[in-house]
Amino acid sequence: MKEIPLKDAYQLVEPGPTTLLTTRHEGRANVMTLSWHMVVDFTPRLACVVSEANFSHAALRATGECVIAIPDVGLAAKAVEIGNCSGREVRKFEAFGLTPKPAHKVGAPLVAECFANLECRVVDAQLADTYNLFILEVVMAWRDPRKKAPKTIHHQGYGRFIVDGETIELPSNMP
Amino acid sequence: MKEIPLKDAYQLVEPGPTTLLTTRHEGRANVMTLSWHMVVDFTPRLACVVSEANFSHAALRATGECVIAIPDVGLAAKAVEIGNCSGREVRKFEAFGLTPKPAHKVGAPLVAECFANLECRVVDAQLADTYNLFILEVVMAWRDPRKKAPKTIHHQGYGRFIVDGETIELPSNMP
Numbered sequence: 313m314k315e316i317p318l319k320d321a322y323q324l325v326e327p328g329p330t331t332l333l334t335t336r337h338e339g340r341a342n343v344m345t346l347s348w349h350m351v352v353d354f355t356p357r358l359a360c361v362v363s364e365a366n367f368s369h370a371a372l373r374a375t376g377e378c379v380i381a382i383p384d385v386g387l388a389a390k391a392v393e394i395g396n397c398s399g400r401e402v403r404k405f406e407a408f409g410l411t412p413k414p415a416h417k418v419g420a421p422l423v424a425e426c427f428a429n430l431e432c433r434v435v436d437a438q439l440a441d442t443y444n445l446f447i448l449e450v451v452m453a454w455r456d457p458r459k460k461a462p463k464t465i466h467h468q469g470y471g472r473f474i475v476d477g478e479t480i481e482l483p484s485n486m487p
Numbered sequence: 488m489k490e491i492p493l494k495d496a497y498q499l500v501e502p503g504p505t506t507l508l509t510t511r512h513e514g515r516a517n518v519m520t521l522s523w524h525m526v527v528d529f530t531p532r533l534a535c536v537v538s539e540a541n542f543s544h545a546a547l548r549a550t551g552e553c554v555i556a557i558p559d560v561g562l563a564a565k566a567v568e569i570g571n572c573s574g575r576e577v578r579k580f581e582a583f584g585l586t587p588k589p590a591h592k593v594g595a596p597l598v599a600e601c602f603a604n605l606e607c608r609v610v611d612a613q614l615a616d617t618y619n620l621f622i623l624e625v626v627m628a629w630r631d632p633r634k635k636a637p638k639t640i641h642h643q644g645y646g647r648f649i650v651d652g653e654t655i656e657l658p659s660n661m662p
Contacts (some may be wrong), residue, residue, distance in 0.1 A: 319533065319558065320644075322644070323643050323644040326503075326522050326523070326641075326642050326643060326644065327503055327522075327642060327649050328501075328502055328503010328504065328522075328563045328641055329503065329643030330648055333630070343553050345661075347501050347502075347503075347523045347526070348501070348526045349525055350524055350525040350534065350536065351522070351523045351536070352536050352618050352619075352620060353536070353618070353619075354521065357618070359525065359534060359536075359618075359620065360525070361525065361526070361528070361534075364652050374496055385655075388655060388657060389657055392657045392658070392659045392661075395659065395661050396659055396660055396661055413574040414541045436614070436617070436618070438613065438614065439611070439613065440523055441624075442611070443526060443527050443528070443532070443534075443611070443622060444527075444528075445534065445622075446618075446623060447614075447618060453646065462654070464649075465655075466501075466502030466503055466641070466651075467501050467502060468501060468502055468654075469495075469497070469501065469659065469661075469662050470659055470662060471656055471657040471658055471659030471661070472654060472655075472656050472657075473652070473654065473655050473656075473657070474502050474639075474651045474653075474654055475652045475653050475655060476641075476651075476652055477638070477649065477650045477651055477652025477653070478648045478649075478652070479643075479647060479648065479649055479650070480537050480560075480563060480640075480647075480648050480650060480652050481646055481647050481648075482563060482564055482646040482647075482648070483566045483567070484567045484570065484571055484646030485571055485645075486520075486567075486571055486646070487645060
């Protein structure tokens with residue numbers, strides 16, 4: 313994994329890919345599937361919704377740290393399986409053959425198999441009680457330079473995903 | 488446009504398409520381009536970030552209403568142009584040849600050319616001061632049944648978009 317500038321990290325999340333969110337709490341690494349996220353600003357800060365029903369919710373609250381890892385389509389089946397079970401019952405890194413790697417600034421692990429990993433800290437949990445909504449700040453960003461043109465996946469419900477197709481470039485001044 | 492069940496409306500937004508957000512304030516309809524949104528719950532509620540720098544910000548605060556319209560790739564060039572100018576200077580519906588249609592439950596207009604339109608009310612603006620973040624509730628949802636398989640666009644910054652590619656279906660119990 314190669315570090316990328318924080319100012320470019322929003323470009324990984326803005327297109328709305330399904331991601332994996334990792335936490336580490338009480339010595340235990342866990343991973344969940346996350347499609348409910350957005351960019352908040354160019355710091356970059358992100359927002360995400362992690363339901364109280366998710367095992368990760370308590371870990372995110374307690375530690376204030378997570379990693380958002382972005383899988384390509386080759387990991388789609390694993391992303392679905394990860395989303396269909398709970399860290400309460402399953403040690404998911406082992407069960408799904410994912411490799412946790414130490415992050416640099418947070419305790420939650422990077423996912424070696426994902427083409428990008430964003431180390432994040434919770435900076436605002438005001439809306440966590442009402443909407444399970446957390447504001448995160450990306451504090452370090454990584455990208456696997458060997459994966460040149462990864463295709464991400466976009467969930468439409470019940471295991472149906474749109475896979476990235478062609479890329480178009482239009483003249484624009486907007487970041 | 489045909490009404491669709493509110494319970495299915497999240498499936499339009501979850502994949503992270505670039506959208507258009509319309510408002511109507513002091514008799515004036517406006518439209519901006521919005522990629523910073525996410526699903527919050529299955530009500531459905533959504534979250535979005537509309538910068539204070541955007542003309543739409545004041546309208547959204549004052550009226551508490553908007554429409555999130557989803558363009559297909561055929562509207563990509565217009566979506567970029569809409570995002571590169573301000574309602575302060577440009578009457579965008581007229582300038583870009585978009586057709587505002589009356590919504591049923593909110594004052595903001597639907598966009599006839601978009602394949603889906605979600606009428607929304609602001610239900611929480613607690614984080615509007617700090618993060619320009621609004622919680623919206625979708626109160627009515629519309630889809631154009633003539634557009635069978637619209638391809639949406641996903642912004643990566645500076646006019647670069649990923650267009651929807653193939654769809655895959657994996658066994659999953661998760662909505």
